[in-house]
Amino acid sequence: MAHKIAILGLGKIARDQHLPSIEKNPDFELAAIVSRNADLDGVEHFTALNDMLAARPDIGTIALCTPPQVRFELAVAALKAGRHVLLEKPPGATVAEVEALKALAREQGVTLFATWHSRYAQGVEPARTFLADKTVKSAEIIWREDVRRWHPGQDWIWQPGGMGVFDPGINALSILTHILPAPVHVVGASLEVPRNRQTPIGAKIAFKSATGHPVSADFDWRQEGPQTWDITVKTDAGTVTLSSGGAVLAIDGATQLSADDTEYDGIYAHFAALLAAGESDVDISPLQLVADAYMLGEIRHVDDFIE
Amino acid sequence: MAHKIAILGLGKIARDQHLPSIEKNPDFELAAIVSRNADLDGVEHFTALNDMLAARPDIGTIALCTPPQVRFELAVAALKAGRHVLLEKPPGATVAEVEALKALAREQGVTLFATWHSRYAQGVEPARTFLADKTVKSAEIIWREDVRRWHPGQDWIWQPGGMGVFDPGINALSILTHILPAPVHVVGASLEVPRNRQTPIGAKIAFKSATGHPVSADFDWRQEGPQTWDITVKTDAGTVTLSSGGAVLAIDGATQLSADDTEYDGIYAHFAALLAAGESDVDISPLQLVADAYMLGEIRHVDDFIE
Numbered sequence: 001m002a003h004k005i006a007i008l009g010l011g012k013i014a015r016d017q018h019l020p021s022i023e024k025n026p027d028f029e030l031a032a033i034v035s036r037n038a039d040l041d042g043v044e045h046f047t048a049l050n051d052m053l054a055a056r057p058d059i060g061t062i063a064l065c066t067p068p069q070v071r072f073e074l075a076v077a078a079l080k081a082g083r084h085v086l087l088e089k090p091p092g093a094t095v096a097e098v099e100a101l102k103a104l105a106r107e108q109g110v111t112l113f114a115t116w117h118s119r120y121a122q123g124v125e126p127a128r129t130f131l132a133d134k135t136v137k138s139a140e141i142i143w144r145e146d147v148r149r150w151h152p153g154q155d156w157i158w159q160p161g162g163m164g165v166f167d168p169g170i171n172a173l174s175i176l177t178h179i180l181p182a183p184v185h186v187v188g189a190s191l192e193v194p195r196n197r198q199t200p201i202g203a204k205i206a207f208k209s210a211t212g213h214p215v216s217a218d219f220d221w222r223q224e225g226p227q228t229w230d231i232t233v234k235t236d237a238g239t240v241t242l243s244s245g246g247a248v249l250a251i252d253g254a255t256q257l258s259a260d261d262t263e264y265d266g267i268y269a270h271f272a273a274l275l276a277a278g279e280s281d282v283d284i285s286p287l288q289l290v291a292d293a294y295m296l297g298e299i300r301h302v303d304d305f306i307e
Numbered sequence: 308m309a310h311k312i313a314i315l316g317l318g319k320i321a322r323d324q325h326l327p328s329i330e331k332n333p334d335f336e337l338a339a340i341v342s343r344n345a346d347l348d349g350v351e352h353f354t355a356l357n358d359m360l361a362a363r364p365d366i367g368t369i370a371l372c373t374p375p376q377v378r379f380e381l382a383v384a385a386l387k388a389g390r391h392v393l394l395e396k397p398p399g400a401t402v403a404e405v406e407a408l409k410a411l412a413r414e415q416g417v418t419l420f421a422t423w424h425s426r427y428a429q430g431v432e433p434a435r436t437f438l439a440d441k442t443v444k445s446a447e448i449i450w451r452e453d454v455r456r457w458h459p460g461q462d463w464i465w466q467p468g469g470m471g472v473f474d475p476g477i478n479a480l481s482i483l484t485h486i487l488p489a490p491v492h493v494v495g496a497s498l499e500v501p502r503n504r505q506t507p508i509g510a511k512i513a514f515k516s517a518t519g520h521p522v523s524a525d526f527d528w529r530q531e532g533p534q535t536w537d538i539t540v541k542t543d544a545g546t547v548t549l550s551s552g553g554a555v556l557a558i559d560g561a562t563q564l565s566a567d568d569t570e571y572d573g574i575y576a577h578f579a580a581l582l583a584a585g586e587s588d589v590d591i592s593p594l595q596l597v598a599d600a601y602m603l604g605e606i607r608h609v610d611d612f613i614e
Contacts, residue, residue, distance in 0.1 A: 072492075094599035095402070096492035096592070103490075130594035160496075160605040183410075185379075185403035189467075198605055210407045230314040248323045284402070291598035298505055299606070 120266030121246025164199025426574030428553025470508025
């Protein structure tokens with residue numbers, strides 16, 4: 001039987017990604033939308049989560065797609081009501097609150113799934129498999145995109161907790177932490193913050209792995225024209241390149257795989273597997289690296305950003 | 308037999324606190340100093356850790372008292388050489404690096420002790436015991452001191468990773484996380500950063516506990532005259548006040564205990580117990596709250612700080 005699911009927060013990511021992937025997946029049945037302003041033809045609509053929780057005890061799973069700043073209270077209410085919860089990335093505005101959610105889900109005996117959609121890009125698992133038994137020498141992330149194109153009118157990304165350029169950058173970090181055989185930590189960071197904003201528009205981060213090799217990341221939200229979402233990992237047995245956000249995989253320059261975007265289909269397939277197994281999947285490491293970069297980073301003020 | 312111990316980094320904290328507490332504790336014998344510039348009459352001196360590790364295999368324990376920005380590589384070298392390591396607070400410049408050290412100590416089968424000296428103030432354990440079975444309604448930290456008095460000439464506190472006012476503030480957080488029955492997470496923060504510096508001189512943080520009660524913290528480095536290091540916790544069965552950094556405990560205004568500072572004696576007693584039991588003690592939660600406050604915090608620029 002399909003899991004009845006409600007979407008909480010019907011913004012761009014819910015419409016572009018969650019709705020089509022739920023529609024395609026026979027394990028899920030969209031049963032309600034919770035959103036203050038937006039609704040969807042033919043689907044029951046609630047303006048507040050608590051109303052939905054009270055009216056529809058049959059809806060056992062909730063996909064939480066609101067901005068991270070307001071995710072915690074909603075997730076607590078859903079978990080306390082005994083519902084399974086899928087969290088859009090990042091899973092919260094702080095690391096400690098996600099740890100609290102993890103503990104609450106365990107207490108309640110329900111599934112909590114902190115999603116990192118980029119990990120489901122089709123080159124990622126083959127890259128992880130290739131790297132598992134190699135000696136990594138260095139890794140480099142270049143993640144440059146146009147904020148005006150991808151986040152039009154999304155003021156929350158510039159508010160404290162909105163993450164700025166770490167909002168896309170954390171996607172790269174979610175791939176990096178998944179494919180590298182050893183964990184990494186931040187050793188230096190430079191954050192470029194527009195004088196009229198609170199979050200960075202650009203960031204350069206230096207990491208080191210537990211095995212000692214360097215990793216660098218260059219995040220930039222000011223790239224017009226072609227967009228760049230590349231990760232390169234040099235090893236003793238060849239160079240792995242993930243491009244187009246992980247959809248294209250090359251080893252020593254030879255393309256191994258170039259696939260369509262099916263990230264959210266992968267998310268919902270994994271969510272169904274977690275629900276079937278009664279397990280949770282909450283990896284905090286990408287968010288931890290961002291928090292550490294903030295704590296350790298040097299802030300450089302740059303020109304105002306005017307959308 | 309006493310543990311032979313080396314002090315790495317012979318700055319103010321090592322001279323004022325570690326040396327006297329080691330001297331007093333029969334479980335330890337000061338066997339070497341490692342410091343680029345400073346030395347101590349009658350104690351063998353090395354300018355580099357690796358020289359000491361090679362020359363003195365009999366020194367099994369190391370107290371790491373350098374600034375946090377350079378602590379990681381030194382701790383890795385000591386742990387890889389099979390030595391037990393005590394870390395001054397904060398245990399590192401990032402959370403992820405401390406997690407890497409924790410994993411390395413486990414691999415090496417040695418003791419790692421991330422110290423939080425304020426937890427050994429004499430009112431702290433009685434406060435924790437009192438609170439264990441109470442319902443907490445709110446908590447408030449006021450931690451205001453004069454940076455010129457406590458950190459003269461310490462430029463590293465103003466560098467990225469130097470923590471600024473979180474350097475004393477994290478002491479309060481280490482008490483808070485130890486005495487409260489439920490974990491807390493940051494829900495908002497305002498960081499006051501002098502225009503000519505990289506780290507905050509003042510911070511106001513709002514937390515929430517997993518059980519829903521509020522906690523506030525007011526950290527300030529601009530307080531001349533009397534200094535304030537107070538934590539007040541309101542419960543359903545009275546109000547607990549820790550003042551003088553935890554040395555004085557009152558319940559409903561009645562002083563229960565007012566003790567001399569024996570924090571570092573407590574640290575070395577606990578270190579000896581950990582070594583005897585073959586255990587580690589690495590609690591990252593105070594550093595996690597600081598990293599989260601940076602990530603979530605609003606930065607407000609304030610007047611230049613000139614020492």
